[in-house]
Amino acid sequence: xxxxxxxxxxxxxxxxxxxxxxxxxxxxxxxxxxxxxxxxxxxxxxxxxxxxxxxxxxxxxxxxxxxxxxxxxxxxxxxxxxxxxxxxxxxxxxxxxxxxxxxxxxxxxxxxxxxxxxxxxxxxxxxxxxxxxxxxxxxxxxxxxxxxxxxxxxxxxxxxxxxxxxxxxxxxxxxxxxxxxxxxxxxxxxxxxxxxxxxxxxxxxxxxxxxxxxxxxxxxxxxxxxxxxxxxxxxxxxxxxxxxxxxxxxxxxxxxxxxxxxxxxxxxxxxxxxxxxxxxxxxxxxxxxxxxxxxxxxxxxxxxxxxxxxxxxxxxxxxxxxxxxxxxxxxxxxxxxxxxxxxxxxxxxxxxxxxxxxxxxxxxxxxxxxxxxxxxxxxxxxxxxxxxxxxxxxxxxxxxxxxxxxxxxxxxxxxxxxxxxxxxxxxxxxxxxxxxxxxxxxxxxxxxxxxxxxxxxxxxxxxxxxxxxxxxxxxxxxxxxxxxxxxxxxxxxxxxxxxxxxxxxxxxxxxxxxxxxxxxxxxxxxxxxxxxxxxxxxxxxxxxxxxxxxxx
Numbered sequence: 112x113x114x115x116x117x118x119x120x121x122x123x124x125x126x127x128x129x130x131x132x133x134x135x136x137x138x139x140x141x142x143x144x145x146x147x148x149x150x151x152x153x154x155x156x157x158x159x160x161x162x163x164x165x166x167x168x169x170x171x172x173x174x175x176x177x178x179x180x181x182x183x184x185x186x187x188x189x190x191x192x193x194x195x196x197x198x199x200x201x202x203x204x205x206x207x208x209x210x211x212x213x214x215x216x217x218x219x220x221x222x223x224x225x226x227x228x229x230x231x232x233x234x235x236x237x238x239x240x241x242x243x244x245x246x247x248x249x250x251x252x253x254x255x256x257x258x259x260x261x262x263x264x265x266x267x268x269x270x271x272x273x274x275x276x277x278x279x280x281x282x283x284x285x286x287x288x289x290x291x292x293x294x295x296x297x298x299x300x301x302x303x304x305x306x307x308x309x310x311x312x313x314x315x316x317x318x319x320x321x322x323x324x325x326x327x328x329x330x331x332x333x334x335x336x337x338x339x340x341x342x343x344x345x346x347x348x349x350x351x352x353x354x355x356x357x358x359x360x361x362x363x364x365x366x367x368x369x370x371x372x373x374x375x376x377x378x379x380x381x382x383x384x385x386x387x388x389x390x391x392x393x394x395x396x397x398x399x400x401x402x403x404x405x406x407x408x409x410x411x412x413x414x415x416x417x418x419x420x421x422x423x424x425x426x427x428x429x430x431x432x433x434x435x436x437x438x439x440x441x442x443x444x445x446x447x448x449x450x451x452x453x454x455x456x457x458x459x460x461x462x463x464x465x466x467x468x469x470x471x472x473x474x475x476x477x478x479x480x481x482x483x484x485x486x487x488x489x490x491x492x493x494x495x496x497x498x499x500x501x502x503x504x505x506x507x508x509x510x511x512x513x514x515x516x517x518x519x520x521x522x523x524x525x526x527x528x529x530x531x532x533x534x535x536x537x538x539x540x541x542x543x544x545x546x547x548x549x550x551x552x553x554x555x556x557x558x559x560x561x562x563x564x565x566x567x568x569x570x571x572x573x574x575x576x577x578x579x580x581x582x583x584x585x586x587x588x589x590x591x592x593x594x595x596x597x598x599x600x601x602x603x604x605x606x607x608x609x610x611x612x613x614x615x616x617x618x619x620x621x622x623x624x625x626x627x628x629x630x631x632x633x634x635x636x637x638x639x640x641x642x643x644x645x646x647x648x649x650x651x652x653x654x655x656x657x658x659x660x661x662x663x
Contacts, residue, residue: 121189122155139178141341142321149317152200155188156224164224166316169347176215178206192253193236197225199253259462270433289418295365297330303357314353327375327400330363339402351395353381367431368414374431468569471605472583490649502625511660513618517580521570529655563598583607
């Protein structure tokens with residue numbers, strides 16, 4: 112029943128869910144699904160690399176639908192982007208009912224795999240061949256997701272430091288139904304045998320994930336006295352390998368509860384024979400799994416509170432709170448297609464708002480159906496309509512190097528020199544070298560108050576010459592800058608520049624702005640006016656860039 116098909120680096124696996132794959136409810140076990148996802152993604156990675164690959168990490172996983180016995184699971188995996196020795200693999204899981212032919216998405220996930228050639232030699236991966244619009248889109252966004260992975264630990268540590276500074280110990284652990292965390296501790300030991308490993312003897316990452324899900328489920332069940340359902344997993348990260356013959360010790364404990372959900376932390380340690388005798392453990396993996404549970408009617412049940420009893424319990428308790436803030440931020444911000452113009456800017460979601468900013472502009476630029484409305488010498492104007500959303504694209508040919516255009520356009524304090532819709536512009540917060548938050552005011556329009564904006568500007572330099580420089584802008588909410596009665600606070604849904612290199616002395620600058628029927632933009636072009644107004648603004652932009660560029 113299982114088959115694997117691959118074309119252009121893609122791998123597809125179809126599997127009928129049999130009773131042996133299911134839990135007591137007749138639903139596909141989450142652990143079994145994780146094994147299938149890892150196996151399919153690893154095949155895609157190995158097809159691209161041409162050598163054996165191992166799982167390095169798997170990003171946060173959300174399970175949207177359950178698959179039942181008799182239904183068909185389809186898992187598609189493809190390499191989105193190759194770095195030097197690692198690659199990002201996108202994974203999409205769907206379930207199909209054979210009787211109704213209805214197909215639903217179970218999960219969309221991203222995993223990182225590392226090429227491991229035989230011997231001590233190293234391999235540098237070939238770039239991914241991009242054959243479709245979707246390939247180009249995912250390839251562009253993969254670098255942003257990598258930034259989030261690399262920055263996750265710093266975000267988490269910042270939140271923990273905030274918690275310590277605030278002395279966030281106001282929770283009451285003296286409730287009558289509070290359960291000691293000690294009662295939820297579960298330990299399990301597994302011996303890695305040949306069926307659990309690849310042909311090099313390295314344990315399959317998916318097998319370790321499945322064992323982790325099993326022990327975490329038992330831990331959660333001790334708290335809820337029911338059968339917990341895995342809903343999401345915080346990033347799986349493998350810190351080291353394990354091989355055939357290793358003893359793997361899994362320790363699981365409930366870290367915290369949140370009304371209808373519970374977080375269980377699992378730590379995995381490996382021992383070979385000698386280490387086992389000497390009790391010298393190798394920490395190879397840690398993960399945090401989120402469960403909920405339902406009654407016979409399918410209604411969510413409430414979990415009892417837990418009572419930390421040690422310093423480690425308290426650390427885990429507050430760590431769970433920090434991870435929950437990050438999860439909620441991810442859920443709100445990660446979707447680049449979400450029509451939400453203004454995002455709250457705080458430590459827990461900075462990386463995701465930045466990702467959303469870049470991703471929204473990348474998605475907008477990649478849309479099909481742009482219609483050209485005006486052509487004037489070095490300027491072309493396109494429009495795109497989708498529902499109540501109207502988007503503009505202005506393409507300008509500029510006779511300066513692309514890196515200079517990028518430097519000038521990414522500094523919004525210079526916009527007043529060529530854009531009449533900028534009255535004032537100041538930097539509110541320099542988040543890092545690639546992100547700044549600006550406060551902007553624009554002149555009043557007849558019969559209306561002057562408008563103001565608080566926007567995040569994210570800039571990215573290309574990894575390859577064929578890729579564009581990016582300057583993306585979107586509205587954010589800062590508690591330190593509330594709306595003023597003197598101005599009408601306006602929102603930018605998605606705007607920005609893509610700058611392509613044409614030659615050493617010329618480039619193509621593409622400006623994008625996306626608005627809804629309820630949003631009146633006054634940045635970079637009077638988008639509600641005629642094409643003539645947009646052309647005038649574009650001409651001023653070109654004149655400004657070429658004048659500044661001539662001085663370098």
